[in-house]
Amino acid sequence: MSQGSIRQVICLLKVLGILLLIAAGTIAGYVQSHRLSQRVQQLEEMLRFLNAAQTEIRYSAASVAEIVQRHGRSLAFLQECAAHCEEGEDFHTAWKKGVQAGSKGTGLTEADRLLLSDFGDGFGASDVEGQLSHCRLYTELFSDRLENARSEKTRKGKLYLMLGSFSGIAVALFLC
Secondary structure, three states, rough: OOOHHHHHHHHHHHHHHHHHHHHHHHOOOHHHHHHHHHHHHHHHHHHHHHHHHHHHHHOOOOOHHHHHHHOOOOOOOHHHHHHHHHHHHHHHHHHHHHHHHHHHOOOOOHHHHHHHHHHHHHHHOOHHHHHHHHHHHHHHHHHHHHHHHHHHHHHHHHHHHHHHHHHHHHEEEHHO
8 A cells, every 4th residue: 555545544534533523513412402302392292281181180080090091192201100000009109200210311301300290299189179270280380391491492402503513523623
């Protein structure tokens, strides 16, 4: 192999390394941006669940475990809760375990998880009117969180993508 071909291979490897660094930065930015989108989606699904739960409470005599099983298919933590209920655990223990296990990797913040846990503490603990009031309160609380999550996604979503790309470019330039 001649000196010229070795230099070409080295140059090609440098270009490939630079492109990989830029791609890694861009992917890191995308992952952060995607978490913001996931959080918005999870909060929207929770609001749908709360609306469905209010309807069930108002017009049927279904237990909270039945409500979760019937309307909780779109949220992982509700699926976990339903599975624990089917195994015979009481609802409040199943809810706590569901929130702990099923809300990780969903983009939800620690404060969101705490609010979910607090909702479960009071869900099914009073009469029909108390349950409707409980659901209305948490609908408002989750609506506020959803509004904040949407504005955060709008403000920070593109920023994370750009920061990731530019940090990849900066590292690539620094190493060259």
